[in-house]
Amino acid sequence: MKLMSKFPGGTLLIPMFLSSLIHSFFPNLFKIGGLTEGLLSGSALGFILGSAVMISACSLDFTTIGKVAKRYSLLIGIRLAINILLSLAFVSFFGLDGFWGLSAIAFITTLTSTNPTLFLGIVRDFGDPVDQSAFGLVSLLASPLVPMIIYGFINPTNINIMPxxxxxxxxxxxxxxxxxxxxxxxxxxxxxxxxIILLGWAVGAGINMLDALKAGIPGIIVLN
Incomplete structure (x- = not known):
């Protein structure tokens, strides 16, 4: 715990790195069924992330909701505006097919991606209760709905709101x-x-460093 506390967001990032390292070289190590696979293979990511959203929202009383909205509404609005402008510029210059294998949908998805797990790990160390309570709102922005709305604005397509x-x-x-x-x-x-620790491990289980390197520049960009 002392080692993890030395790094910003260490309680999330260190378990995530270790898990990613193990699963990159030994992807089937924990796939033996039962409790071991349920805990260490990353298959419980949805449950852990859903638990984190619900637990963080438990601190959202009506007073805190107003503080969260006041602090994050402008930030989120500016971020979305920048994402839309850059996405339009990408399509204008490179088209939907993009360049170097990086398509418009991949660019938009990467550009608009929000890492709520990293946000949670950092605000746990440096934020206040209002920042920690905003995790649920940040998780909403991490859903596929945001990039699909932007992509649909450029190239009309069906949008799935279930996520x-x-x-x-x-x-x-x-x-x-x-x-x-x-x-x-x-x-x-x-x-x-x-x-947070379990979330870091579960997220890392889904990251294969070797596959990202094999994919070349687009894979490294998306991984980052």
């Missing part, structure tokens, strides 16, 4: 708990440090 809704439900559940039972909300919030 957005599936993130919104645990967020709403957490808000309900936080505003109806403060003792339960406090108990659940105390689990967040452990959730």
């Amino acid at each position: 957005f809704i599936s993130t919104l439900i645990p967020l709403i559940l957490g808000i309900i708990i936080g505003n109806t039972d403060r003792e339960l909300a406090k108990l659940m919030s105390s689990a967040m440090p452990y959730i």
Whole structure:
């Protein structure tokens, strides 16, 4: 724990790096079924991430919601505007097929990508309770809905809103708990440090460094 605390977001990044390293060279090491596979193979990522969204939302009482909106609304608005302008510029110069194997959809997805797990790890070390409570909002931005809206604006296509809704439900559940039972909300919030470590490991299990290197420049860009 002392080692992890020396690095910004270390409680997330160090487990993620170790997990990625192991799964890059030994991808089937933990795929033996049962509890070991459930805990260490990364198959529980959806459950862990959903738990993190709900637990962080437990600290969102009505007063905190206003503070989160005030702090992050302008930041998110500016970020989305920049993403749209750069996406339009990319398509104008390189078209939908892009260059060097980097297509417009890959560029837009990478440009608009938000890493809520890294956000959670950093604000845990440097943020205040308002920043930590914003994790659910940041997770909504990490859904595929955002890049698909931008891509659909450029090249009309069908948009699937279910990933957005599936993130919104645990967020709403957490808000309900936080505003109806403060003792339960406090108990659940105390689990967040452990959730961050498990989340880092689960995310790392899905990162194969060797595949990114084999994919060349586009793979390295997307990985970063």
